[in-house]
Amino acid sequence: MDEAYSAEGERPPTEPDDALDRASVLFQHNPGFRQAFLRILQRCRDEAVELANLEATVEEVPGYPKLKQPPYFPIRWLHETGALEELYLDSDGRLHDGAEVAELDEDAFDDLVVAFAYRTTELGSKLAERFSLRNRLAQLLADEPDRQQTYCELLAFLTQKRSFAQIEALLRGRDVLVGTARDGIALQPSLFIDKLESVGAVAYDGGWQTTPEGKELIEG
Incomplete structure (x- = not known):
């Protein structure tokens, strides 16, 4: 190499x-x-x-x-x-x-x-x-079951390109931001996007959007 x-x-x-x-x-x-x-x-x-x-x-x-x-x-x-x-x-x-x-x-x-x-x-x-999206997303949801609903909602929300401000507006005030925090400090919406991006479910290209592979997964 x-x-x-x-x-x-x-x-x-x-x-x-x-x-x-x-x-x-x-x-x-x-x-x-x-x-x-x-x-x-x-x-x-x-x-x-x-x-x-x-x-x-x-x-x-x-x-x-x-x-x-x-x-x-x-x-x-x-x-x-x-x-x-x-x-x-x-x-x-x-x-x-x-x-x-x-x-x-x-x-x-x-x-x-x-x-x-x-x-x-x-x-x-x-x-x-x-390293398939299906396996990596399944592992993420298994590791963080209390955030599963929010991850799935974001994947559906981002089937259309969205700004980060729109994502923040969607999640602002949600119990999940405090209720699933591991150290008592309220979570930022960016954490959910970072986690989904890390497994290849969403990507940024002039806005945040579910990847084609992510769309196939949620539609299947």
């Missing part, structure tokens, strides 16, 4: 023996990129996707521009963890895998390959399941 692996400037530890645990470090160290990682793995699950198209998918992730990283980076990081298989397209649109191009010299490679493509591996599918 190169120095760009972690947005926080930290390299992941190499101690875990299990491949899934090692790959999970990417998600754990880069929470801001989790939605992009999941969108990439979902997009490539059933078919190989050309790099340019995959980069466009990353750019469409709500809030991605604020991360100020080229869309190629999260794709490359997933490939380096083994979550994505790198494939190669020739001028006729045929796919070639790494074994097919391994023996080519630089000139032969350049003559054959016109574009890169990526496909989710079995490891990538397991990684996507481990």
Whole structure:
């Protein structure tokens, strides 16, 4: 992995023996990129996707521009963890895998390959399941059952883009802000938004809104 692996400037530890645990470090160290990682793995699950198209998918992730990283980076990081298989397209649109191009010299490679493509591996599918919104939201609700109703109400409220002032107005004066406080200090509405954002259920893009994955979950 190169120095760009972690947005926080930290390299992941190499101690875990299990491949899934090692790959999970990417998600754990880069929470801001989790939605992009999941969108990439979902997009490539059933078919190989050309790099340019995959980069466009990353750019469409709500809030991605604020991360100020080229869309190629999260794709490359997933490939380096083994979550994505790198494939190669020739001028006729045929796919070639790494074994097919391994023996080519630089000139032969350049003559054959016109574009890169990526496909989710079995490891990538397991990684996507481990960090899926459904699992992370279920864990949040299990950890904070006394706030469950408020989280669900916010997800429904934010199916339309809202300002933070509108969110504050919705929650202002609610018993949940005091009744579920762990230290006796009244909670701020921002806590609920932060928690939902951390699991990928809402995102900010000119306003707070439930993510497409969040909408699928509450509509399902």
